[in-house]
Amino acid sequence: MTTYSIISLIAVVAYIPLLTLVLRRRPWQRIYKLLTFYLITATIWSLTSFFLHSSFFVESKTLLVKFVFVSMMWMATHYYYFVRNFGYKPGNFGVIWGYGFVFLFIALAALDYMPKHVFFTPGKPIIIDYGPYIWLLAFPILSLAGMLLVSLLKKQHISTNPLELNLIRYLLLSLIILIAFSSTNLLPLSRGYPIVHFGNLINAVILTYATLRYELVSLKFVAQRSLAYGAVAGLVAVLYFLIHYLLHSVFRLELNFTMLIVAIVITVLLIGSFWYGMVHAINQLVDRLFYGKRLDYRKAAINISRQAASILDLAGLGKEITQLVNQALGARAVYLFIKKANGEDFILSHAFPETALTTKIILKSDSPILTWLRQQGKYLTLEELDILPEFGSLWEKERKAIDAAQIELFFPLITRNEVAGILALTKPRTGISYDVEDINLLQLIVAQIAVLIHNAQLYTEARRMGEELNLINKLTQIITSSPDIGRVYKKFTQELRKVMDADWASVVLLEGDKLRFFALSSIACHLWKQGDVIKAEGTATAYVVKTKRALAEDDLLQKHLFWTGKVHLNYGIKSIVYVPLLSKGEGIGALIIGSQRPQAYGVREVGLLEQLAGQLATAIENFCLYQQLQRQAITDELTGLFNRRYFENRLTEEIVRYSRYGKPFSVLFLDMDNFKNYNDGYGHRAGDSLLREISQIIKKVVRKIDLCFRYGGDEFAIISPETTAEEAYEVAERVRTKIASEMEIKKIVLTVSLGVACFPADGATGEGILRAADTALFYAKQSGNQTCIFSKIVTIPSELVPALAGKSREILEIIQALVTAVDAKDHYTYSHSQAVTNYAVALGRAAALPPDRVAILNIAALLHDVGKIGIPDELLNKEDKITNEEWETLRSHSSVGVDIISQVSSLAPCIPIILHHHERYNAKGYPERIGGETIPIEARILAVADAFAAIISQRPYRPALSYKEAIEELKRGSGTQFDPKLVELFIPIALSLTPEEVRAKKP
Helix, strand or coil: CHHHHHHHHHHHHHHHHHHHCCCCCCCCCHHHHHHHHHHHHHHHHHHHHHHHCCCCCCHHHHHHHHHHHHHHHHHHHHHHHHHHCCCCCCCCHHHHHHHHHHHHHHHHHHCCCCCCEEEEECCCCEEECCHHHHHHHHHHHHHHHHHHHHHHHHHHHHHHHHHHHHHHHHHHHHHHHHHHHHHHCCCCHHCCHHHHHHHHHHHHHHHHHHHHCCCCCCCCHHHHHHHHHHHHHHHHHHHHHCCCCCCHHCCCCCCHHHHHHHHHHHHHHHHCCCCCHHHHHHHHHHHHHHCCHHHHHHHHCCCCHHHHCCCCHHHHEEEEEEEEHHHHHEEEECCCCCCCCCCEEEEEEEEEEEHHHHHCECCCCHHHHHHHHHHHCCCCEHHHHHHHHHHHHCCHHHHHHHHCCEEEEEEEECCCCCCEEEEEEEEECCCCCCCCCCCHHHHHHHHHHHHHHHHHHHHHHHHHHHHHHHHHHCCCCHHHHCHHHHHHHHHEEEEEEECCCCEEEEEEEEEEEEEEEEEECCCCCCCCCCCEEECCCCCHHHHHHHHCHHHHHHHCCCCCHHHHHHHHHCCCCCCCEEEEEEECCCCEEEEEEEEEECCCHHHHHHHHHHHHHHHHHHHHHHHHHHHHHHHCCCEEECCCCCCCHHHHHHHHHHHHHHHCCCEEEEEEEEEEEHHHHHHHHHHHHHHHHHHHHHHHHHHHHHHCCCCEEEEEEEEEEEEEEEEEHHHHHHHHHHHHHHHHHHHHHCCHHHHHHHEEECCCCCCCCCCHHHHHHHHHHHHHHHCCEEEHHHCCCCCCCCCCCCHHHHHHHHHHHHHHHHHHHHHHHHHHHHHHHHHHHHHHHHCCCCCCCCHHHHHHHHHHHCCCCCCHHCCHHHHHHHCCCCCCHHHHHHHHHHHHHHHHHHCCCCHHHHHHHHCCCCCCCCCCCCCCCHHHHHHHCHHHHHHHHHHEEEEEEEECCEEEHHHHHHHHHHHHHHHHEHHHHHHHHHHHHHHHCCHHHHHHHHC
């Protein structure tokens, strides 16, 4: 097998994946069909050439030569057929020309004119004597190539589309390679070498890459990266050979495989230590070589959002953008179009150089350029502007302005699916069109510019609105100068009466199907007053709002068109004019002026009122908007209740009111129990919906004079003016019971707790009354959902006051977190702790403990088993007999619980109670085996309550005992396990609290 046949076979093998790649391309377009035909004919030619130059088909070499002649012409024809689609005005002449020669070669081959002689010796290259037909073969191929070359060059000259120019360059490169390599067949010395096949293989790869990838890579970019990588490879090679030389010449190592590996390893280690810096430096050097001074500007343009982030006004931003883009791309001029204020047209607002601003260009809102940019969302080239049919309707004036500005590219600045501006560029100063890399850079820049322009427009709009608002404030001073709108409007009409009759004047606003008298001034008596609301149907105001035109009724005695005219006539108004108040083109109401004499208003008066109405409508709308913003500023967005900020203001106002009139008021705090569990279980949307529902229930249940607030999260507050604590308690109970019943109906496991405090009895300052209400709420939540009045609850322990001051809610959250952790570990322990708490508090009160110690006992009882968090689940639920080691683990839970709560300094008073609640009266308990009255009384109380609650509960290792049996057990342990005095006090308590315990044990 010869070198010629090997190269031909390699070409065949290479064509197969290329052909597969094209065949799998979708959608299956015409251009891919033509490329497929070319690849098939190239494969046939190379395969025939392989058989010709190999040892196969020895007897058929002459026939194979004929096939080579025909297939080569056939391939050249399909190459022309494919490439001509990208040239200038492609025609069919070349295809006819090529196929004519295909059939001519077939005829010459059939008549044995072609080839002249074929000499083949096995093992040696084949010798073909083409005779004069070699020129006959070269002529059509070179002529087709010449036609393609002219067409592509002409297309390149007129095209401005960077993507199309990039493809044409690939095609030109392909064509030049094909001509160069094919021409070698004309030289006798090169005919024995497969040069033409090698060239055709390169050509096929280029065509396939260019067709499939098309715009992906710029030739300039390929050259840049190739030069950079080549330089890196060169440096690596130089370093390797230098190391190789040093190892051999200096260190006298033999030239063998080992030295080769050593040199490679040393090279890799050295290169690896400074690889990043070397590659970065070479890339920078190559980029500097290609772009020169423009490189710095290109880098700055890439980060243009950082460069111009501090510029908020459009004037400064436009100047910065156009200058930076111009310097980065080297354009002759860069233009920036911005949308007109209060319009849809785009005007040329900025340019660099600034001398280009002399060009006057306005892109109308209906311009096909704007329509195309909005729909396509990509840049527009001048060539597309010339050839696409949708630009046929472009105004001649616009087109002349674009041509005068020499604009080549339009880039839409799109943000939030809207065109905020347009960036336009002329050709570069070099005269060469932009390549793909330039386009990619521009697209990156444009994406950032769009955001900057949008932000600048928002800033400009906000500033403009601020200026307008100042102007509006001046124009509406008469209306807004006093809260007494009637007196103010009367003054306004006094000024109006200096120029026309205005016996009755009003501003009426349309609110749905109703009309509200926003302002009114009248000399004569009238049925309607300021603030009255009437139906809009059948009124003159509704008519003028709908038609947006003024209406004057000259003489109501003669004729009135609406039922309102009869009302006016009954109160002496003979003529009347209605002027619509329009805001942004929509009617919001009417200015109504009436006179006691007929024919009082002519064209002059109506025109004057229309001008006045234009100013008045804006003033009124902004006044209403201001009131709406004020309402929003004090309203919670989710629930519609007043917010915390307004709560604090109203609390101050109520305190001031008390100082004037001496009337007390109450503050109620409401907290939703277990709302976090509901939120976690059903999601935040369901939680928000529940918050809204609870807020509506609160608003419906409270009195009309009560003010409802969302204090924060799942907490609400109510201020009840002129209300004592007992009266506020009734309000709170109504709220609590109503919420409970509503939640029960909807099968939602949720309750609320409320705390009530009265000013000044429970706190002489705002902070004091809030702390009192918060403390009452804290106690209410501890005791199970209920309502608590501060003055009637158990006092917070003196030891806890410094820590709890202003922090009772935080302490409550800590306690709840610990209890939740116990419940997650063992639900029995959680419900057991609730029952123990009820019994312990009742027994503590019966034992005449001071209130502060009862409060400590309350918390300690709730947390007495928190140490079981550290006990294994299998031990807590074990049904079999428990070993001594396991008993020791169980007994450690009181010590573990102390370790846990000792992390919270505010819970320190609870430590001895939790630690000793398993001590026995006879000193045989644990953990310290103390007895009698040396055990804290709270711990002795907790021991009785804990034992009783455990005896009547079912456990895995035994059934529950009855209450009677449990009491007998307490009696048997009296004096040994339990304090006998406490047992005696507890027995009646146990019997009286049985129903409450049963309720507590319900899920």
